[in-house]
Amino acid sequence: PHPDAAVFIVAWIMDSCDDVRLDGKPKDPSIPRGSYSHAQKLRAAATYGFGRLHGLGSLAWQKSEVSGKMIGNPSVSETVSRYMITLRKKKVRAGEVATSARAITPEIIYKLYHYNNEPEVAEIKPVTRRRRNAPVDINQWGGGRSRIMLHAVYVISFLCLLRFDEALKIQLQDIRKLTDASFELNLPFRKTSQYGGKITHRVA
Incomplete structure (x- = not known):
């Protein structure tokens, strides 16, 4: 890529979503501008284009020694990260509603548990090869084993107030079985909690 490719990406997003023009002057109010969500999609498209289509992967943009x-x-x-923070x-400040993730609730976990335990969903099927161009049903993803593991991550995240990236740092050695109805989880990182970094959960 061009040495100034990161600056070009910023200019592309800025032209579409910012309230100032590339020359630094304010845009006319009549000129439509994209939301922050649209800016995120533009950056994601650039990341995919350079990473997958041009084979550059997700390595950070840097100067080779x-x-x-x-x-x-x-x-x-x-450069792009700093601009995205500034744009957000x-x-x-302009009053655009900030994007936020949907908070999970006990009711959602309850529904997930019962759905994932339905016979046709919970069945662990043998691994089979699928042709790359074969049609895919978006409602048929993963399998019984994948859904069980994901549900475990959701529950642990909910109980320990973890972000998903924090939950994914937990490894098998961090979990110790106490009895058939309980286990102990030691978080492998610092987490502010009035009860410390250890939680003992009793399985129903």
Whole structure:
């Protein structure tokens, strides 16, 4: 990619979503501009284009110590990241509703548990090869084993107030079985909690 590819990505997003033009002057109010969500989609498209279509992967955009040339994915750069943070702050100040993840509730976990335990969903089927171009039913994803593991992550995240990236750091050695009805989980990282970093959960 061009050495200034990261700057070009910023300019592309800025032209579509920012309230200022590329020359730094304010845009006319009549000119439509995309939301922050649209800006995120543009960046995701750039990340995919450079990463998958051009085979650059997700390596951060950086200068090679060997060749002196820029290597990696220009969309995964400090320049683009800083701009996205700035754009989000501007959108919030302008009154745009901030995007947020849907909070999981005990009711949702309850419904997931019963759905994932339905016979046709919970059945653990043998692994089979599927042709790349074969039609896919979006309602048929994963399998019984994958759904059980995902449900476990959801429950642990809910009980321990973890973000999903924190939950994914938990490994088998962090879990110790106490009895057939309980286990102990030691978080492998710091987590502010009035009860410390250990939780003992009794399985029903």
